[in-house]
Amino acid sequence: MTEFDIDQALALVAEAVRPYPPAALFQLADEGYHTPFEQLIACIISIRTYDEVTIPASRHLFAQARTPQQMAALTPQQIAQLIQASTFAERKAGQIHAIAQTLTAEYQNQLPCDRELILSFHGVGPKCANLTLGIACGQPAISVDTHVHRITNRWGYVHTNSPEQTMTALEAKLPPKYWLEINRLLVPFGKHICQPRVPRCTACPLFTICPRLGVRSYR
Ligand code: SF4
Known part of the structure; x- marks a missing residue:
């Protein structure tokens, strides 16, 4: 064969x-949400969630907070409300808030392009780590x-x-x-x-x- x-x-x-819209994270990157932090957060929102929901929910959240510090300043309940259309919104909100707190306190308000660090966050698996590294960091993944x-x-x-x-x-x-x-x-x-x-x-x-x-x- x-x-x-x-x-x-x-x-x-x-x-x-060519006639179809790009997948959610690529679409959001095209719209300017292309930092490692934004891509990781959008990927968490996208888990078990249709692109048609992920894209507006991510835009909604990023309208309030685009950096770890801004995100950590929200409560998990506020984050859950902003992404409420997403599946498991409350659980994801807790994970997003915890990631934002860690990055604010220990990584100068940024998500470094560090695979091990990204995978160490609760709720983040290889799919989201690799999409973040690929789209936001330009690393082959x-x-x-x-x-x-x-x-x-x-x-x-x-x-x-x-x-x-x-x-x-x-x-x-x-x-x-x-x-x-x-x-x-x-x-x-x-x-x-x-x-x-x-x-x-x-x-x-x-x-x-x-x-x-x-x-x-x-x-
Ligand atoms: S639709 Fe999928 S399975 Fe069918 S011919 Fe195309 S690639 Fe192959």
Whole structure:
């Protein structure tokens, strides 16, 4: 079997997603919310939350506080109210407030581009750490969410059972120039074309090169 051509696939995906809005964190970065702190906070808000909710909730919060010091000056209850449309708003508000307090007290009111520090915060996993490092810090980091995991397996580019395994597999074979790009491209592609249950394969520009592994029915 010939190896899946990732260069060709990602070029086709880039064309296919052009009409759709970018994923939440990229959209917010385009709007100017591109500091490591803002990206991390937006990513926490985005956990188990649709982009259509994450984007306005983040804007709402950042209208009141954009730095750790400003955020720490709010109460967790005020933060929860500002992001209330997001899933688990109260729990996230507590995490956001605690992060802001630590950064204000110990890191000169800034979030450094330090992977270990970012991962040490309660409620922050590799996906948010890598998106923050990739978008705000320009560091090569792969962020694997459910879309990236599902689609790269359908392509047969990786053969894995969890997003964590996919991240490790991609780190071993994906060219670094695509490390940030793969998340930017596959999130809208997964939302609009290679959808979870019944993908739109007949409308997909990858139809002739995709083995559609694990796809039981498509339209
Ligand atoms: S052909 Fe189907 S399974 Fe393959 S990438 Fe396109 S939509 Fe996804």
